[in-house]
Amino acid sequence: MTSKKKNITIRDIAKLASVSYQTVSLVINEKPGVSEKTRRKILRLMEEMDYRPNRAAQMLTTHRSKTLEMLIVDVTYGGRLADSTKNAARAAREAGYSLLVSETSFAELAEALESAEARLVDGVIMYAPRLRISDDEVLRICNGIPLVRRDYVPNSRLAWVGFDQVYATRLAVEHLIGLGHRQIACIPPMPELINGYWRYNAWKNTLLEHGLEPGPFCEGDYSMRSGYEAAHQIVASGQPFTALVVGTDHMAVGALRALREHGIRIPEDVSIVGYDNTELSAYTEPPLTTIQFKFSKQDELAVKYLTELIADPQIELHQRVLLADLIIRESTRPLIDSPS
Amino acid sequence: MTSKKKNITIRDIAKLASVSYQTVSLVINEKPGVSEKTRRKILRLMEEMDYRPNRAAQMLTTHRSKTLEMLIVDVTYGGRLADSTKNAARAAREAGYSLLVSETSFAELAEALESAEARLVDGVIMYAPRLRISDDEVLRICNGIPLVRRDYVPNSRLAWVGFDQVYATRLAVEHLIGLGHRQIACIPPMPELINGYWRYNAWKNTLLEHGLEPGPFCEGDYSMRSGYEAAHQIVASGQPFTALVVGTDHMAVGALRALREHGIRIPEDVSIVGYDNTELSAYTEPPLTTIQFKFSKQDELAVKYLTELIADPQIELHQRVLLADLIIRESTRPLIDSPS
């Protein structure tokens, strides 16, 4: 039955409506030059025959595919990817696009972009939290395909959408300073991660600006284990601290465990701030004060920006910066001077 | 410069190689009928001109797109989606496909599949953890597109790849029984979730098979909050229990908090088993005994199965069942009879 299913084409519809195929094309593309009566008739027929224009044929002539690609570059630790693709897929669909997802490494980036071009992808959202690359290089390899990075890349003048990591970190550090803390340690994400680099520097600089000496620090890699080990190291360093800024809620969970093992009480002995406001952060013991990033907003905005860029490639590239919020819970509290 | 970039076509290559375009086509598709010498020459030229076949044109004639679609249906709670799309994207690429991701609801499912067809998607991976639908209905709406569900759907005789939830649950429950527990409570995912349905039933049936009366239970929705509330309810029910099976690690975190608030010690008073073996489960207090699912395996296998199905649509549909593992940590321990 359906095996013999001849695809209905624009010409079949045209024949049924006794007009030419071009008229049908005009209707499909909502272009003027068709009388209301004919338009209705054609629309009805398309409905009846449940006709769908062949995307391949459209692509062939228009050189566009109504497809965006989310290119994930060198993302190893999964937790933070979360629903990005789902969010982006939804946003893309709402803008009339499909979303292709692909995953690659820095070494294969150029190739990935070439194949994006071959697939006639209309634009690329790059999610590359560790990618250091010059703007010129990006322009060179992306073959003119509109591209928006879904990252905080303050050194780049190309299009990106990201959370201001300096602002976010300032939020965390100044919250602690405001509570009276003077010895503030840090477990930043490792500097290979762009966010790690900025969080580390922002932590240090905020302290210096306030006339405070940066406390001990030790990098993590986003995993709970790394937070655990980093916290151990910081304690082992012997340098005193009454507060700790931990680069993600996940690492904070590891840090909490490590500190507990050392008999350090939270928040009585040490106040802790995490990042991300994951669901988890409300359920740690004690619940974590944390920096909230609305990632779904970032995903949506990246798609939105990209579609704008596709619609008008002439608009001047800019950067869309999102700001984080501070969520205060019970892992931070005012410093109470010990009676020494 | 690049603005005037005329796309190089198969005919350009043909001209340069002084052969016909069809010969080039044969080379591209690795078909026989071309002498080794000509083949080499053409390959070299394609390399030099960095020619890439136009996917749209290929799609138009072949009616295939070398694209798979991951269709996410009614997934609300994000945590568990995690890296599925990334895993699938990688697996797809390794099999020579691109991966399209889209997100939809039950109500729009038919439409989503129609548009998949219009896009000439070669096959669909459906991730629909709550979708109850007859096999006939699925066959009807998917228009002959090969489809593999990435779910445990024991009632379906169509293609699916999933973890045996009954086996998994048995693993959890019998572990507890083996430790001497006789009063085993449960916080299953809500029955709208297919996994929830099966976990609940498997919990109950395993107990009955062992001659035990099912303990109190209360459903959750995957969120930590729901685990928290469910645990409160179970305690409030007044029915005694010495062990608790919680449908996800996330919910277990909530449950841990609730039980702690009631002064119930884990594992001294109550043993707990979670599901998923998330990174988190090793960092709860105490670390959670849990059921491990290798989700990345499931994603990969779903892609693999789908590509097999595309290659040979005649193969008899079957179901690929994965088995979970039990990871024992400190949240479970032998029941010590109280001296009453």
Next chain:
DNA sequence: GCTATGATATTGAACGGTCAAGTATATTGG
């Protein structure tokens, strides 16, 4: 020496749309 054979290469027609230019008819204005 002539035909059968297989390997290699060519040609023309799809595939299902879009685009640019064209025609036919009705409407307007001077």
Next chain:
DNA sequence: CCAATATACTTGACCGTTCAATATCATAGC
């Protein structure tokens, strides 16, 4: 009343492939 214009619709070419049918040629068989 006729040219100018607007509206509605049509035609032919083209996008870059693949596919089926066909041509060419050297080699082998008899």
